Every structure is written in C-alpha cells, then in structure tokens.
Amino acid sequence: MESLQLWKNLGEKVAWVKQAYDLMSEEERYDAFYKTLEFGTAGMRGLLGIGPNRMNVYTVAKANVGFGQYLVETFKGEVETLKVAIAYDNRHQSREFAQVSARILSTYGIESYVFEKPRPTPELSFAVRELGCVGGIVVTASHNPKEYNGYKVYDETGCQLVDQKIARVIECVNAVGDETKVDLEHYDDSLVHGLDEAFDVQYLDKIKSIALRNETVKDLKVVFSSQHGTSYPLVPDILKELGYDVVVVEEQKQYDPDFTNTKSPNPEDKRSYELPLEYARKVDADLVLVCDPDADRMGICVKHNGTYEYLTGNQGGAVLQEYIYSTHRDLNTMPANPVMFNTVVTSDLGEKIAKSYDVSVEKTLTGFKYIGEKIEHHNTVKDKTFVFGYEESYGYLLADFVRDKDALQACVMVVESANYYHNQGMTLVDVLESLYETHGAYADNQIALTLSGAEGLSRISRLLDYFRTSDIKEIDGIEIVKVDDFLDGSMPEFPQSNVIKYHLENGSWIAIRPSGTEPKCKFYYCASGATLKDAQEMFERLSNAMQQHIDLVA
Template sequence: MTLKNWERIAKDYPWIQDGLNSMSDHDKQDAFYKSLEFGTAGMRGLLGVGPNRMNLLTVAKANLGFGKYLVEEFEGQELKIAIAYDNRHMSKEFADISARILSTFGIQSYVFENLRPTPELSFAVRELSCIGGIVITASHNPKEYNGYKVYDETGCQLIDSKIAKVIANINENPDETLIDLNVGDTSLIHTIGEDMDHKYLEALKGIQLRPNDEKDLTIVFTSQHGTSYPLVPNLLESCGYKVIVVEEQSSFDPDFSNTKTPNPEELESYDLAIEYAIKYNADIVLSCDPDADRMGIVVNHEGSFEYLTGNQGGSILQEYIYSSRNELNKMPERPIMFNTVVTSDLGDKIAKKYGITVEKTLTGFKYIGTKIQEHNTKGDYEFVFGYEESYGYLLADFARDKDAPQACLMVAEAANFYKKEKRTLVDVLNGLYAEHGAHVEKQVAITRAGETGLQEIQNILKTFREDSPATLGGINVLMVDDFLTSKRSTGEDLDFPQSNVLKFYLEDGSWIAIRPSGTEPKCKFYYCVIGKTTELANEKFETLKNDVNRIAKI
C-alpha cells in the first residue's frame, strides 16, 4: 500500500518518478518495508525514494514530529532553533525543508549560511538561547547516506525519553505522501553568518593549557571534503602551528572523490594525508570526518607513521590534560570524566591515577552531554573530559557534542609539548602501557543489510543472551551486564537506560561487548584485551575473536 501511495504522487514530484524508475524489485522491497528509525545519533539512511530512505518527505515528516514536540515542551517560551548542514547530497535541501516545516508551527529557524561543523551547531544553540537544533549529516557514512540529528536547548542530542515523544508525534502522520512540501513562512527563517564562526573560534582557542609555549610542530590536516575546512587549519595556524592542508580533500565534494573513505576509523582514509606527511616530514596527521565531530590521529614515530585508535587517542589526551592541569594548578576541586561502556578501561585507570571521578554512559554522546548538564545543575562535579572509542572527544562544554576542532587543537598542543621532551605520542602511549598494562582495543563489525540482515543481527544478540557462555577464548566469564534487562548476572541492577547491549567481563580483566549499531545495518563487537605486552594481548584478542565468531556463526 505504501508503494502505491508513492506511485500516486510521483507525477507531482519528478525526483520520485525518477527514483522509482531506477529501482530494482530488491531496492523497492528494502525502501518500503519499514520507515527510517531514530538511533543513537538520530535518523540516518540511504538517500532515495521510500519511507526507509532519506528524502524530502521523510525529513518533512520528522520535522512535523519535532515541531510538535518543541511547541508542546516549550509552551510560552520564544520558539527558535538553529540548523546546520554538511557537504552531502541533499543536505542544503533538507535544511531548507526543515526550516519551512518548523515555520508552520511558528518556530523561528536560524540556519547557517553554508555548511558548518556539527559541534558549531551545538555551540550556536547555546549561544543563541535556542530551544533546540538540527544537523543534516550522515557523519562518517559513505556518500550514499544522509541523516538528521536533533538537539535540545543545552546543545545536546535528544536522549531516549525526549526522542520517544518526537517519535510518537511522527507516528501520528504515518503516510508521508500526504505532506505538503510547498509550505513555509520565510519571515521566520534567518541566517547565521561569520559572527558565530568568530565566537566559536575564540571559544576553541580558550581551551589551550599552554597557549604561550613555543610551537615546533608540523601538522598535515585533512577535512575529508567536509566541514572542518577551513575552520580547523585557521584555528591551528592562529595558535602558532604549521599546517599543511591536503588540498585534494578540502573541496566540499558530496561524492568524496579524493578519499577512499571519509571515515577516520578506517586506515585507508589516511593514505593521501600520509603521502603529504612523508613529503613534508610532518610530526602528526589529523583527520576529521565530514561533519567534524570525529577526529583521527597518525603519528610520525621513529620514521614510520602509526595510527592511533579512538581509545588510544583518548588515553593520551587524558594523560596530557590531567598532568598539565596539575602542573599548572588548573585542576578543579572535584573533576569528572565521562566515557561509555564500550570504551577502554585504560582511560579509567589514567583518570583514577589523577583523582578524577569516572562515570560511564551508554554509547552515544547524547548521554555524555546529558551527564554534563546534570552535574552542572547539581554543582557537585566539574567536567574535564569526555570521549568515546569511536574517535569522539570533548574537552570544554561550550559544546555538548563531540568536537573534533577542540580535539585537533589539544592533540597539537600535546604533541608539541612531548616533542620538546623528545617523545612522540606513541612514546607516551607505550609509557601508559608500561604503567597500567598493555591494552589492545579492537572493534569487529559485521554488516547485514535489509530485513533479513536485521533479523540475523537480532539472532546474534539472542544467542549470547539466552545461552550465555561460561568461557570465552578459554578465559572464564566473571559476569555479564545486560543493558536491555538492566541486570548484571550477579544480581545487581544497572543504572542505565535500556539498550540492546551485552558486556562480558573476563577473569583476566579483559572484556567483550556486543551491540547493534544505532545508525547502520551492523552488529559491533568491542574488545578490550589486557596483556603483559601488546604482542601477547593481540594473540589473546585473536583467540577471543575466533571464539566469539564461532558462537555468533559469522
């Protein structure tokens, strides 16, 4: 029936007719069997025709739900939101339809004049005293994707309880083909210009711990065709660093033509940047994903270029930040750090060494942003760091989402500081391993697209949940956290929102977590493996991975 509704209106929208004409039967089955859902980072999917695709009608439908939510939640207040978008296909069009749909509720939209980083949107929400925000982006996904993320009045992505209200409103309009796209009061739509860039840039400069140190660092930087250019190079250069931009990847190309992947989690995304680094003998390579919330690092160490994982980058940043704060008397009285249940334990050990409270959240920076707000309101702890294993970092809470520009500046400062001591960031990491034990963190993801793929992923979680293994890789399982039932296998309740995640704690201090992705058709397996040396930890990881794959039948 849904397909017939789209066919009915195809004559009014050439993009629908063209899309339907180009789709195979398999494509239609996947595009029409369900509607796009909100995951850990909002709504994200393939561009195309149908309710299970990102297009003008599905984005309009989402805005009808968000608009009603805003009107109900902020009755009697000034209704205004901020909107940003990235370089992807249809991003500007989705931002435009979002503003026009929201105007039908009497909501004013402040839309960036062109593409901007996701963390700058979070900053703008706070700076403009908005009641919410929207970012049109698919983050690090391939070019075929786009997405829609919604923010609350603190600049934090909406958490589950708030999203549930938005979804309930969205579901009141089950047939998106009945939505009129030719609506909107343009008098309620305003432009955000360079003034916000200047304010954000000054806030970024303010995170420096050693702003007056002499700079002796060469950085190769790539924006992966995304929104971090020219802001991040301008930021680094204004702070005294020598920056060499990968020019081929600095254009706002929605096809990502000059990068193998825009995802800094994937090693091949750095290939061209490393060619630059070799040519100019750079100290480090910094890479941001297209919407500039994630950042990856490659280090020139003893003549070779070594990649750092998100966990490793987070551990090094913490060691530098905490030791520097102590040295410079900039450590607050009651500091707190946030990370997630699938983030390495090495960061926890570093934080505790410096007397910093650690609090864990579910995966998704919205949970970290919410925790920051909670403790700010209580006045009991002061935020000093937040991070996820997936290359997301936050150092100062003028934004409430992961902030790659912040991370780039602090990594540069740390690398510059340690270079004066004749150490690279890899040397610092090895020192942390010597102190706390070698930690090898790996993520293994399987992709299973479509309806059958979704069922296969659900079956994997069901297998591990209903027939929980007593050993993994020959190591005893001490206990299991089930975040769906909010129970630990030893009987304690877990104080987390419900989520389809399992975490297995092993006798040797290692752990394994399993969760379906909230934004992609993937099942992710997270490993934190501890050994006396990295070689032994890697060997242990291979054994654990093989056993997990055997149980999961993958």
Template sequence: MVNEVYEKWLHHPNLDPSYKEVLANMSEKEKNDAFYTTIEFGTAGMRGLLGPGTNRINLHTIRKANAGFAQYICAHGEEAKKRGIAIGYDNRHMSYEFAMDSAKMLATFGITSYVFESLRPTPELSFAVRHFHCFGGIMVTASHNPKEYNGYKLYDEKGCQLVPHLAEQVIERVNAVEDELALCANPTAEQEQLIHVIGKEVDEAYYEKVLGIQLNPQIAKDDVKIIFTPEHGTANIPVKEVYTRAGYHFVAVEEQCTPDPDFSNTPTPNPEEAGAYELALEYAKREAADIILVCDPDADRMGVGVKHHGEYKLLTGNQSGAVLIEYIFSQLKAKNQMPPNPVMFNTVVTSDLGEKIADKYGVATEKTLTGFKFIGEKVAKYEATNEKQYVFGYEESYGSLIQPFVRDKDAPQACLMLAEAACYYKAQGKTLVDVLYDLYAELGYYEESQKSLTLAGQEGAQRIQEILAILRKTQLQDLGGSAVVRFEDYKECRVVENGKEFELTGFTKSDVLKYYLADGSWIAIRPSGTEPKCKFYYCIKGSSLEDAHEKTLSYQQAIDDLIK
C-alpha cells in the same frame, strides 16, 4: 503491504519529481528494502541511505520528522516557538536542501529558525543552539558514513542530542503523521520572515571559545608540523582558522579540502578506517610531518597518525583519548587548575586504560551508553548541581570534548589540544606514541579493537537480532580459554556474577551485551544504531603488547565461531 505503499509513493501527486524515475526502476529487492519498514531514530538520530521510500532519507521522510518535531516544539508553548531552532548541515548530497526544507516546515508552524549560510561542523551547530538560546537544533549529516547516506539529528536547548525520554516524545508525534507525502513545506511570505540566516557572528564566537581551551598557548610550535585533512567535509575552515590563529604549522591535504559529497579523493571519510589516511600519509612522508589529523565530514571525530621511529602509526580512538587524558590531566594538576571534584565521562565500550589514567590523577570516571548525548546529559546534570566538575569526555569512536561549551563531540577542539600535546612532548624528546607506551608500561598493556558484521536489508536486520537473542539466552562460561566472570545485559537490565544474578542500574535500556573475563579483558556486542551492522568491541589486557595482540586474535576467533 510493501507493494501497496510503493504504488502510493509512485503515483502520489506530491511526490518530489526527482524520485519518480528512481522508484519506477526499482527491482523487487530494492522495493522491499526501501519500503519494508519506516526509518527510525537510533543512537545518533535518523540516519540511512538516500533515496525514495519510507526506509530512506528523502524530502518526505525529513518532512515527516520535522512535522513531529514541530508539534513537540509547539507543545512547549509560544516561548519555545519564539526561541526557535538552530539548523546546520554538512557537505553531503541533499544536506542543504534538507536543512532549508526543515526551516520552511518549521516556519509553517510559526517556529523561528537560524540556518547557517553554508556548511558547518556538528559541534558548531551545538554551539549555535547555546549561543542563540534556542529551544533546540537540527543537524543534517550522516557523520562518517559512506556517501550514499545522509541523516537528521535533533538537539535540546542545551545543545545536546535528544536523550531517549525526549526523543520518545518526538518519535510519538512523528509516528502519528499518517502520510508524509501529504506534507508540504510552503510557508507564507510572513512565515518566511521567521527564517534567519547565520554565519560569521557564530563562527567568531565559536573560534574564541575553542582557542580558549589551550593549556599552554605560548608553547614552542616551530618544531612540529601537522598534516590535516577534513575529508571533503566541514572541518576545513574551522580547523585551519584555529591553527592559524594559534600559530601552528600545518599543511592541508588540498585534494580533500573541497566540500565534495562524493568524497572523490578519499577511499572513505571515516577516520576509523585506514583508507581515510592514504593521501594524508603521502603528504606526511613528503613533508616529514610529526602528526596527521583526520576529521570526519561533520567534524565531530578526529583520527590521529604519529611519526614514530621513522614510521607512521595510526592511533585508535581509545589510544588518542588516552594521550589527551594524560596531557590534559597532568597539565591541570601541574598548574593547580584541577577542580575539587573532577569527573570524566566515557562509555561502556570504551577502553579501561582511560579510567586508569584518570584514577592516577584523582579524577572520577562515569560510564554511559554509546552516544555522546548521554555524556551531554551527564554534563548538564553536574552543571546544575556542581556536585562534580567536568574535565573530559570521550568515546572509543574517535570523538572527544575538551570543554563543554559544546555538548557534542568536537573535532576542532580535539585537533587543537592534540597539536599542543605533540609540541609539549616533542620538547621532551617524545612522540605521542612514546607517551602511549609509557602509559602501557605504567598501567597495563591493552589492545582495543572493533569488528563489525554488516548485514544489509530486512534479512540482515533479522539476522542481527537473532545473533543477539542467541547470545542473550546462552549463558557463556568461557570465551577463548578465559572464564567469563561477569556478564551484563543492558536490555534486560541484569548482571550475572559469581553465580548470582542482580539488577543492572543507572542506564537506559539498550541492546548491549558485555562479557568480563578472568584475565582483566572484556568483550561487548551491540547492533549499530545508524548502520546495518552488529558491532563487537574488544578491550584485551596482556602482559605485553604482543601478548595482548595474540589474545585479541584468539578472542575474535572465539566470537566468530559463536555467531556462525
């Protein structure tokens, strides 16, 4: 089957010429990996390695996705086609080409599109959908993945990534496209008039909204210096613009400000990894900076480094989220601006610390599955009912949303609020690390970490499924010397607690396992929706930071032993 599909691609008259040589030089292993399956939508849309093949991101698989999406739009009538689709893209290889090809494919179906003139952040694409009252959106990005990747994310009319019941309607139509190579994106001259180029108007409207999130816009800013890097990506212009207009003192890592698809001047564009901070740390030491802010290529995630006792400490997404929650909620309360029924959203793999801070300020916490689209869905629900009022949303994976005029993670918003918090606390003689440690002393000591088992290719995907199947069937009673007091299986929708089994409700089925331990810790396991990885999340509670760290190492070893 693999060779049959491979030969079809290699000799097809519509094959894009750029793929011919790559296909001709593929090894048997490369052929199998490129053609053994069809690339699918995951937690963040369709994402994968660039190159020819049904299991790759290329012009033909993008066209297949667009054909399915176009049919989905057409099924909603002429008004949906007229409202159209906003399209954005980042700095990666082929992002511009995929975005323009998407607009052309939609045009052949009579669908209007609004395409950014140049690269823009993912949150601004979400904003553009809402700004133009579009029926939906497309963002071409692989987020924080390595340079070999690209991706394609779909948005609904509220600027939120498609949730499962909507994505399934698109996927059904995509899968019905039998031959992606037969598709052409060749609109007529009249159809090309449906493609509109957008830019400054949306930028200005977005900047105005971002600047509007400030809680203390007049705060003294002269004593705080920021090192900022966009990691060669889309945050470069918007974050600089917002900081300049708000009056913050920042130094950009110039070597990483060019929109380079090869990420030439950084070991990794992922703020979850220490390599993303290497050059920024050099700048910080030279400039004696207070904080370092690192954005991923599509500017939905923000990483933070803080100067504390002369050294720079990198915060996890859980830790920076906790600091933002404390600052925002304390200021809302002090200014009597906390709404009557405030609610915060995070995910089932996000630390317990944030929820404890929210409890302190009388804010309810609701958990969702991993993927910010589920938070966006919750925002829309309460926007309609006004039963509760949104005050914050975040994930452990370094993404947050301060105010929901965007319906995705928004690093420019996070950068602005984090800078404000740094100024506020420095005036009190505190660093952001001091704030975090005060929270630990008040609410409990936590160490949150994540480990990934990377297993590429068909065999790797099968091995990941085997690991989860074995764990699902094995009723663990103990992990690392601590009793398992509760087990949640989000795929089979069941909970086991105190020897009793009952239904897990309130979540879409998802391949996630979560173990709660007697000492107040938990461990969660899930396959990545966008990379060939099995992810292990640890939220470990201790009597001190040192104790939490030692217990984390013990639990990680216990899991490693289980999956050997």
C-alpha cells in the same frame, strides 16, 4: 505494502519521484518501502532515495512535523520566541533538507537560524546554546558512505535528545502517518534567518580558550585533512592562528558530496589516511589529523621512530587525558571534584589514568548524548566539574560550551599536547607506551559485521538473541565471570539498551551491540596483557573464538 501505493500516487504528481521509482530494482523497492526510518543513538540516518525507509524531502519533512509539535508542546508558554538552529554538512541534499526543516518549523511559528554554508556538528551544538534556542538540527550522515544522509535533533542545552525526550518526538512523528501528504508548499520564510561566517568567530574564540599551555617553541609540523567535509577551513585556520605549521591536503579540502579524493571519509578506516600520509612523508610531518565530514570525530597518525603509527580512539583518549591531567597538576589548575565520562565500550585504560589523577569516572551507554546529559546534570547540581569526555569511536570533548563530540577541540588539544611532548623529545606513542608500563597494556579493537537490508536486520537480531540466551561459560578457555545485559533491566543505572558485555577472569572484556546509525553488528574487545604483545595475542584469541560463535548463527 500500503506505503508503496502511496508513493506511486505521489509519483503521478511529482515527476522526479516517478523517475526514481522506475529506475529501482525489485530488491531496492522492497528495502525502500518495507519499513520507516527509525531514530537510533544519533537520530535518523539512511540511504538517499524515495520511500519511507529512505532519506528524502518527505521523510525529513515528516520528522520536522513531529519535532515542531514536540517543541511547541514542550516550550509553549515557557519561552516567548521558539528558536531552532540548523546546520548541515557537504552531502547530497543536505542543504535542501536543512531548508525543508526550517520551512516546516515555520508553520509552527518557530524561528530558524540556518547556517549559510556547511558547518561542523559541534558548532551547531554551540549555536543552540549561544543563540538561546529551544532545539537544534544537523543534517548529516557523519562518517557514513556517500549514499547516506541523516537528521539529528538537539535539545535546548545543545545535547542530542536523550531517550525520554526522543521517545516523545517519535510519538509525534508516527502520528503524522503518511509522509507523502506533508505540505511542502506553504511556509513562512520570514521566520527563517541565515547564519554567516561571522558566527564562526564566536565559536573559534571558544575553541582557542581551551588551550592549557602556551609553549613558545612551536616547531611541530601537522598535515590536516577534512575529508571533503566541514572542518575546512576552520581547523587549519585556528591551528595557524595558534602558531602551528599546518599543511592542508588540497585534494580533500573542497566540499564534495561524492568524497571523490578519499577511499573513505571515516577516520576509523585506515584508507582515509592514505593521501594525508603521502603528504606527511613528503613534508616530513610529525602529526597527521583527519576529521570526518561533519567534524565531530578526529583521527590521529603520529611519526614515531621514522614511521607513521595510527592511534585508535581509545589510545587518543588515553594520551589526551594524560596530557590534560598532568598539565592541571603541574599548573595547579585542576578544578574541584573533576569528573571524566566515557562509555561502556570504551577501554579500561582511560579509567585507570583518570583515577590515578583523582578524577572520578562515570560510564554511559554508547552515544554522546548520554555524556551531554551527564554534563548538564552535574552542572545543575554543582557537585562535579567536567574535565573530559570521550568515546572509543574517535569522539572527544574537552570543554562543555559544546555538548557533543568536537573534532575542533580535539585537534587543538592533540596538536598542543604533541607539541609539548615534542619539546621534551617524545612522541604521543612514547606517552602511550609509558601509560602501558604504568597501568598495563590493552589491545582495544572493534570488529563490525555489515548486514544490510531486511535480512541483515533479521540476522543482527538473531545474533543478539543467540548471545543473550546461550549459556556461554568461557571464551577460548577464559572464564566469563560476569555478564552485563543492558536490556533485561538488570542494569538499572543505565537506560535499557540492546547491549551485552562479557567480563573475563583475566580482566579482558567483550561487548556486543547493533549500531544505531549503520546496518552493522559491532563487537568490541578490550584485551589486557602485561605487554602490548600479550594484549594483542589475547585479542586474536578472543576474536577468533567469538567468530566461531558468530558462524553458528545463520
């Protein structure tokens, strides 16, 4: 591998590179050097370490060379001063990567506005728009384990770069060639500016503006955890300002790159709720909210009939929609031509709820950038009004001053809705059950196979090839009535993507896609039934049958 020798040469000049190389096993060396990090659905993300397949100052610098060239090429002559906003989370080297990004951009005459402390990804999206920037950068690995970091780029609307834009960035990055030759020593610090805590006020004022009702009785008790990430202190501060009783999980509020006091920083993982639930039981809380480290995802636990029940991302999206749409109806505030956006792997329940309130629905591929793109399109042509957007992976957006999923917005609206129903003698679980009675029950689940390294990547490819080429007619005796293949050009309304979706005769569906940010192959199930028990039994049937197919692919 040519890249291996280039990094060995670098190690002769940079001591920490040589030290890191000497500590690596042969297997680690192969994985670090056999390929370069690629942009996926949410940018570049990978393990920290040396080599072209790792997150380090050299690969980050190379990415910024490409992004800087793209920005100059795209906006030179159209915008007098090119500006970029940069945020970062609590992870190892996040601040360093943010500083490297700003310095590389300065060599292209681009001014950077860098947050002085870790801040939420959605606040970065807001900053791009508020400061009139031509782009944005967030250094984060979102909910990945502590060994990871990442780099996401945003356009002038505050939306992550969509396919046609990121393709040009990738061309520019690839043209750089050897990342070890990027000059890290010469830059113009006069073009790098700080964003202090005063900027938070502008963002939080916008968050407060999304409130729909101002109930006088606010006796709901909330336990909140930031999972050592960027949502603290912003979320508890704004909830307390709005009059809610909030108990913060003290052990998890510090910015900690090792996530010392949580078993997982991912709200999709029930282990992330263990300590917050201990708090909830002690204080008899009605609601538990957990954000991921960069505060774009949010998970919910609800006290219902004396026990705490988790809501999935699909279920959270369902109850939020019911509250938002019913409130607009009651207050006569529904905007003209309302539209909701979700993805091709999001539960059918949300679509049914939206349509019952005459809210139109548009679906996108996985990746909130596609939802942001649709918001911008409809705002430009002025034909539809955005009222809600969400993904099954715990990402929600309620107001479009941000163009990415926003856990702060979600926390405010979940607490408002839970408080409203609490005053009616209901929990969010009661609301969900009433939705099942009205629209039918769904068991929506995702099963992810973690397949790391070069061999894992190869097996993921073989799995997708198997499901794409095998003539599968049924799943556990239930006929497949339609197959959506988003890669072969048969779905022209979507960008081509490595996704397969089976529609079954009983209204259930199964989707398969490789993760764009983790070494995983994901299997999504939307199992329908007359009752929740029926739907859950259907999920078990479908997942067991799919596992038999998976086992055939070595």
